[in-house]
Amino acid sequence: MGKLVIDASKVNAQTAAQLVALCPFSAITYNGETLDISAACKMCRLCVRKGPAGVVQYIEDTQAPTVDKSKWQGVAVLADATGGTLHPVSFELLGKAKELAAVTGQPVMALLLCDQAADMPQKLIERGADTVYIYEHPMFRDFCVTTYANAFEDFIQKIKPSAVLVGALSRGRSLAPRVASRLRTGLTADCTMLEMKENTDLVQIRPAFGGNIMARIITPRTRPQFCTVRYKVFSAVAPNHDAAGTVLRMPVSDSWQDTRVTIESAEMKPPEKDISEADILVAVGRGLKSAADLAKVQAFCSAIGAQLACSRPLVEAGWLDASHQIGLSGKTVRPSLIITLGISGAVQFAAGMKSADCIIAVNSDPAAPIFDIAHYAVVGDLYEVMESFLKKAEEHSHET
Ligand SMILES: Cc1cc2nc3c(=O)[nH]c(=O)nc-3n(C[C@H](O)[C@H](O)[C@H](O)COP(=O)(O)OP(=O)(O)OC[C@H]3O[C@@H](n4cnc5c(N)ncnc54)[C@H](O)[C@@H]3O)c2cc1C
Ligand code: SF4
Numbered sequence: 001m002g003k004l005v006i007d008a009s010k011v012n013a014q015t016a017a018q019l020v021a022l023c024p025f026s027a028i029t030y031n032g033e034t035l036d037i038s039a040a041c042k043m044c045r046l047c048v049r050k051g052p053a054g055v056v057q058y059i060e061d062t063q064a065p066t067v068d069k070s071k072w073q074g075v076a077v078l079a080d081a082t083g084g085t086l087h088p089v090s091f092e093l094l095g096k097a098k099e100l101a102a103v104t105g106q107p108v109m110a111l112l113l114c115d116q117a118a119d120m121p122q123k124l125i126e127r128g129a130d131t132v133y134i135y136e137h138p139m140f141r142d143f144c145v146t147t148y149a150n151a152f153e154d155f156i157q158k159i160k161p162s163a164v165l166v167g168a169l170s171r172g173r174s175l176a177p178r179v180a181s182r183l184r185t186g187l188t189a190d191c192t193m194l195e196m197k198e199n200t201d202l203v204q205i206r207p208a209f210g211g212n213i214m215a216r217i218i219t220p221r222t223r224p225q226f227c228t229v230r231y232k233v234f235s236a237v238a239p240n241h242d243a244a245g246t247v248l249r250m251p252v253s254d255s256w257q258d259t260r261v262t263i264e265s266a267e268m269k270p271p272e273k274d275i276s277e278a279d280i281l282v283a284v285g286r287g288l289k290s291a292a293d294l295a296k297v298q299a300f301c302s303a304i305g306a307q308l309a310c311s312r313p314l315v316e317a318g319w320l321d322a323s324h325q326i327g328l329s330g331k332t333v334r335p336s337l338i339i340t341l342g343i344s345g346a347v348q349f350a351a352g353m354k355s356a357d358c359i360i361a362v363n364s365d366p367a368a369p370i371f372d373i374a375h376y377a378v379v380g381d382l383y384e385v386m387e388s389f390l391k392k393a394e395e396h397s398h399e400t
Contacts, residue, residue, distance in 0.1 A: 002060040004037055004048070011035045015052040022051055065184075065221050069162070069200050072223035075101045076109040076161035078152065078176075079124055079132075080169055082143070083268055086120055089167035091236035093229060094128040096194055097165055098237070103196040106162065107131060111155050113148055115141040125245035128237060132245060133159060137252040142266040143171055146259035149178045155250065156183060161224050163202045165194075168228040180226040186219035187226040192233055192351070202227065211328050211347040232276050232334045232355075274331075275324060278307035281335045283326055283353070285311035287342015287363065287382050291319040297341065300386045303393050309333065311343050327352035341382040345370025 016030035027041035037047075037056075047056040075097040080087040090110070097108045110129035112120055114136055121132040135151045152175055156164070166172040168190055180187035188204035193214075195203040201218045202225040208215035219225040275281060282301045288294070294308075301308050308324060315325045326333055328348040338356040343349060345361070345368055353359070354373050361374035362385045371377040378385055 002058050004041065004043075004045075005057050005059050006035050006037070007054055007057065008035075010052070010055045015055050019047050019051050019055060022047055067221060067223050069223065072160045072162040072200070074107040074109050074159075074161045075163045075165065075196075076111055076155075076159070076224075077129070078164065078166045078172060079110050079112045079120070080167050080171055081112060081114045081120060082169075082171065084114065084116060084118070084120075086123055087167060087169060087231070088236060089169060089229075089231040090124070091127040091239075092231070092234040093165045093167060094124065095237035096229070096234045097163075098128040100163065100194060100196040100202065103198060104162075104200050106200070109133060109159065109161055111135075111152065113140045113151050115139075121247045123239070125247075126239035126241055126243050128243075130245050132247045133250050134247060135250050135252050139252070139254075139257050142263045144257075144259060144261050144263055145174050145178065146261055147256050148175055149182070150256035150259075151250075151252070152179045153182055154253070154256075156224055158250070162200045163196075163225045163227070166226065166228045168230040172228055176226050176228050183222075183224070185222040185224060185226060186217075187228070188217045188219075189228045191227045191229050194227065194229070201225070207328055207347075207351055211351050230332045232332045272323065273307060275307055275309045275326065276331050276333050278309075278333065278335050279337070280304060280306040281309045281326075281333060281338045281353075281356075282306045282341065283309040283311065283338060283343060284314065284341045284382075285343030285349075286313045288314070288319075291317070293383075294319060296383070296386060300390060303390055304339075306337075306339070309338075311346075311349050340370055340374075341386070343370055344368050345373065 016035050019028045020030055025040050025042050027038050029036050045058055048058045077090060077093040077097050079090040101108045107130040108128055110124040110132045112132055112134045115138050117134050117136050121134060124132050133155055139147050166176040177187055188206060191204045191206045193205035201220050204217045204227045205214055282297060284297050298308060309326050310320045310324045312325055312327060314320050315322050326349060328351045330352055332352045334355050336357045338353055339360045341362050350373055359374045360376040361370040362378040362382050363370055364381055366379045
């Protein structure tokens, strides 16, 4: 990665005005004397290519770090063992890690931080880990981000995995960037696809610029390559009960507990119904006229045994809380059936639900983009569709 350099001798009111108008990200400012480029810069280099000649130049960074990739081997998965139970995202990541590791012929590893490992290592082996590295100690009973990060860093320094996959749950989201920054390496959050090159570079693919492009990101000059992946983005492989693997217990240092964080008490949140787990979902959008009408949608959900979800505008309006939101900035869902009511199907919404087995879309606009991904399209008023369905369901219950 290079950097932008401004030639101050070429800055004047005219060249500055051209550059300020040119930058699509409003990253260039001029105060009458100095031209500045802010952190909003996305390095699109439009100012270099299309701006007044020589004012902004791109300088290739010749001091970029290099790494001996042969010293970093294998794909590691951080197992999420909240409350002594493995979260299914760990299995999904192990399935993907196996695919990726097959390209380079390197091993798949699982890292387990817990106070009691019990049968968790065996479960990780059954889902694809060749080796499970366990840090087992009471210090890992409650989640303290610094204690966990110390152990995570120890694992990476000793084992040197080439790539590390972390579930984008609350633990993973706080640990991965912390450890990546300690190791001065790259991290790509919320990847939706991963590919492995033969030279062990991991291609981390995720939506960017509001979901309008799919960015392909690599970390070619440092190791390990960190990425996070949300739950339900990849499919878990079925357990292989005959699988054999190695379990290695790693030494734990008491000093890892010396942090500035004190956990006074920790309580498990009562399990809430997560839309990512639902088998049938009804997602409602801005086609709904008022918050009061949510009661009708809820009745519809109850009639068909579905869980309620929504698009972002309903969360922004305060009609439903963020745990209901599907999409790029919400949750990824993969139900066997999703019915969308009054949702246009913007890319940011579709990114979170297009892998559903069956999509039924209800929208009054026949040109709504949701119909491009729906298996069944109902062009009509969502209220009428819900009512006629509920009527039919009632008639059916009287008949039986
Ligand atoms: C960076 C970024 C991240 C984003 N993340 C998300 C995200 O995670 N999730 C998300 O949902 N959005 C997200 N968005 C917003 C997204 O771009 C859309 O604005 C949003 O999804 C639109 O929601 P909607 O379909 O409910 O509303 P609209 O686009 O307004 O669509 C309403 C639809 O209802 C239909 N309609 C109206 N009345 C009726 C009726 N009576 N019967 C049937 N149909 C009716 C209309 O024809 C229309 O198609 C994000 C945007 C950005 C820039
Ligand atoms: S590189 Fe692109 S984003 Fe950065 S200042 Fe130039 S035009 Fe703006």
